Amino acid sequence: MESNITRRKFVLAASSLGYAMTADGFGVLPKASHGTLKTFPLSDAALQSGNATAPARPKVLVFDVNQTMLDLNALRPHFVRAFGDGKVLDEWFALLLHYSLVVTVADAYADFGTVGRAVLEMLANNKGVKVSADDTTRILQGVLTLPPHPDVPESLKQLKSAGFRMVTLTNSSPSAVKAQLQNAGLTDYFEESISVETVHRFKPDIQVYRSAAAHLGVPADELLLIAAHAWDVFGATKAGWQAAFVARPGISLLPLGPKPGIVAPDMRAVAAALLK
Amino acid sequence: MESNITRRKFVLAASSLGYAMTADGFGVLPKASHGTLKTFPLSDAALQSGNATAPARPKVLVFDVNQTMLDLNALRPHFVRAFGDGKVLDEWFALLLHYSLVVTVADAYADFGTVGRAVLEMLANNKGVKVSADDTTRILQGVLTLPPHPDVPESLKQLKSAGFRMVTLTNSSPSAVKAQLQNAGLTDYFEESISVETVHRFKPDIQVYRSAAAHLGVPADELLLIAAHAWDVFGATKAGWQAAFVARPGISLLPLGPKPGIVAPDMRAVAAALLK
Numbered sequence: 307m308e309s310n311i312t313r314r315k316f317v318l319a320a321s322s323l324g325y326a327m328t329a330d331g332f333g334v335l336p337k338a339s340h341g342t343l344k345t346f347p348l349s350d351a352a353l354q355s356g357n358a359t360a361p362a363r364p365k366v367l368v369f370d371v372n373q374t375m376l377d378l379n380a381l382r383p384h385f386v387r388a389f390g391d392g393k394v395l396d397e398w399f400a401l402l403l404h405y406s407l408v409v410t411v412a413d414a415y416a417d418f419g420t421v422g423r424a425v426l427e428m429l430a431n432n433k434g435v436k437v438s439a440d441d442t443t444r445i446l447q448g449v450l451t452l453p454p455h456p457d458v459p460e461s462l463k464q465l466k467s468a469g470f471r472m473v474t475l476t477n478s479s480p481s482a483v484k485a486q487l488q489n490a491g492l493t494d495y496f497e498e499s500i501s502v503e504t505v506h507r508f509k510p511d512i513q514v515y516r517s518a519a520a521h522l523g524v525p526a527d528e529l530l531l532i533a534a535h536a537w538d539v540f541g542a543t544k545a546g547w548q549a550a551f552v553a554r555p556g557i558s559l560l561p562l563g564p565k566p567g568i569v570a571p572d573m574r575a576v577a578a579a580l581l582k
Numbered sequence: 583m584e585s586n587i588t589r590r591k592f593v594l595a596a597s598s599l600g601y602a603m604t605a606d607g608f609g610v611l612p613k614a615s616h617g618t619l620k621t622f623p624l625s626d627a628a629l630q631s632g633n634a635t636a637p638a639r640p641k642v643l644v645f646d647v648n649q650t651m652l653d654l655n656a657l658r659p660h661f662v663r664a665f666g667d668g669k670v671l672d673e674w675f676a677l678l679l680h681y682s683l684v685v686t687v688a689d690a691y692a693d694f695g696t697v698g699r700a701v702l703e704m705l706a707n708n709k710g711v712k713v714s715a716d717d718t719t720r721i722l723q724g725v726l727t728l729p730p731h732p733d734v735p736e737s738l739k740q741l742k743s744a745g746f747r748m749v750t751l752t753n754s755s756p757s758a759v760k761a762q763l764q765n766a767g768l769t770d771y772f773e774e775s776i777s778v779e780t781v782h783r784f785k786p787d788i789q790v791y792r793s794a795a796a797h798l799g800v801p802a803d804e805l806l807l808i809a810a811h812a813w814d815v816f817g818a819t820k821a822g823w824q825a826a827f828v829a830r831p832g833i834s835l836l837p838l839g840p841k842p843g844i845v846a847p848d849m850r851a852v853a854a855a856l857l858k
Contacts, residue, residue: 400680404676404683408836411788412821414816416838420838421838425836510687511687537680541688556709558707560701561703563688
C-alpha cells in the first residue's frame with residue numbers, strides 16, 4: 307500500500323519534477339513552455355520516495371461525490387436494459403462531463419440533471435436507439451440512490467473522528483446531492499454540501515474552487531480536495547488547493563498540471579495517508 | 583434530401599419551439615426555466631416545414647476542420663495497432679474534447695496537440711496498455727494528414743464559386759491546421775484560418791466566437807458556422823451566429839440551446855441549402 311501513496315506538496319512536484327512536453331500532432335511546432343502548465347512522468351520513482359516536506363495539515367477536506375464516494379456502476383443494469391450494452395454507461399457519463407463544460411464555456415449553465423438528460427437523448431439518437439421514458443427515469447433517478455463504494459463509510463468515520471472539517475463539492479444540484487448523501491447514509495459526516503449553482507459553472511472551472519474557498523473562509527492551500535477524477539484534481543490544484551487522487555481501477559491522472567500530494571488506490575488509503 | 587434540410591432563423595426556433603425541460607435525476611426539483619437555455623424536440627415536424635422567414639445571407643462561412651471536413655477514421659488503424667481495438671479512437675477523441683475544456687475552465691491552456699498527447703497517455707494508463715513512442719507519433723502526426731470527407735472538396739468549390747467568403751475556425755493550433763489543409767488539398771478555398779490561440783480558450787467557449795467575429799469585422803448574425811459537432815453549433819448559436827449542422831452518421835444534435843438554421847446529412851446538402 308505504502309508504495310502507492312505519495313505525500314508531497316504539489317508545488318514541489320510541479321516545479322522540481324515538471325517539464326514541458328513538446329507538442330506535435332495538432333501542435334506541430336515544439337513549445338518550450340505553456341505558462342504555468344507543467345507535465346510530469348507518471349512512473350517517476352522519485353514521486354514515490356516521500357523525501358519532500360509534508361504539506362500543512364488541511365483545515366477542510368472537500369469531497370467529490372459521484373464516482374469518488376458513490377458507485378456509478380449501480381446504473382449499469384439500466385443501460386443494459388435501455389441500450390443492450392452496459393458499457394454505454396461510461397459513454398453517457400463521459401458525455402455528461404464534456405457537455406457540462408460545454409454549457410459552462412458557452413455561458414449557458416443548466417443543472418447537471420438537465421445536461422444528463424439531454425446527453426442521454428443525444429446518445430440514444432447517435433446510436434439509433436429509442437430509450438423509453440421509464441428507462442430515462444430509471445437512469446436519472448438511479449443517480450439519486452447510488453450506493454457508497456464499500457471503502458467509503460469507514461474512511462469517512464475515521465477522518466471525522468480525527469477532527470477534520472468535512473464538506474462535499476459536487477456538480478450535482480443541491481437537491482440532488484442532499485438526496486444522494488441521505489440515500490447512501492453519508493449525510494452526517496459532512497457539515498455542508500457546497501454547490502456549483504452559486505457560480506453557475508461546473509467543476510473544474512477555477513471559479514468553483516475559488517468561490518468554495520471564499521465561502522468556507524479558508525486559504526486555498528489549507529483545503530484538500532478528495533476526488534476520483536483527474537479533471538477535478540487538475541482544477542483544484544490549479545486553484546492552489548491540496549489534493550488527494552483516488553485512483554480507482556481504470557482511472558488514472560492526467561500527465562499535465564500539478565501532481566496531487568496524495569495518490570492512493572481507494573478511500574481507505576487516502577484516509578491512512580491523511581491520518582499518518 | 584429536402585426533408586433533412588431545415589432553414590430557419592435560429593432565434594425563431596429557440597423562441598417559438600423552445601420549452602424548458604424539467605430536471606430530475608441530478609436535478610430533482612423541476613425548474614421552470616434556465617435563463618436563456620431552451621430545449622427543442624428533435625423530431626418536431628414543424629422544424630422541417632420551412633415556413634419561417636429565411637435568415638440573412640451569411641457574409642462569411644466559418645468551417646470547423648476535424649470531423650467536419652477531415653475524416654478522423656484514418657486514425658483508426660493506428661488505434662488498432664496501439665490498443666488492439668479501433669474503437670479506442672472514439673474514446674480518445676472524446677477525452678481530447680473534454681480535457682480541452684478542462685484546461686480552458688481551469689485557466690491552464692495548452693495547445694490541442696499537447697492535450698491530445700496527455701489524454702492518450704492517460705487513456706493508455708487507464709487501460710493498462712503501454713503505447714510505444716512510435717505509435718504515439720503515428721497517431722499525433724496522423725492528425726496532420728487526415729483525408730477530406732469525399733463530399734467536401736466539391737462542396738467547397740461550389741460555395742467559393744458562389745462568392746461566399748470562407749475561413750476555418752478550429753481547435754487545432756495554427757501550424758497544425760496549416761499542415762492539415764495543405765495535406766488535404768483544401769488550402770486555396772479559405773482566405774484564412776482563425777485560431778483559438780489568440781484567446782487561449784477552446785471552442786465552444788463563447789469568447790472564441792466573439793473574438794473571431796471581431797477579427798473578421800462582421801456582425802455575429804452574418805457569420806455561419808459549419809460543423810459536425812453539436813457542441814460547436816451550441817457555442818456558435820449562443821454567440822448569435824447562424825449555424826449549419828453536418829449530421830454525419832452517428833452524430834446528432836444536443837436537444838438544448840438554439841436550433842441551427844441548417845441541419846443536413848453531409849457537406850453537399852449544406853452547400854445545397856446555402857445555394858438555394
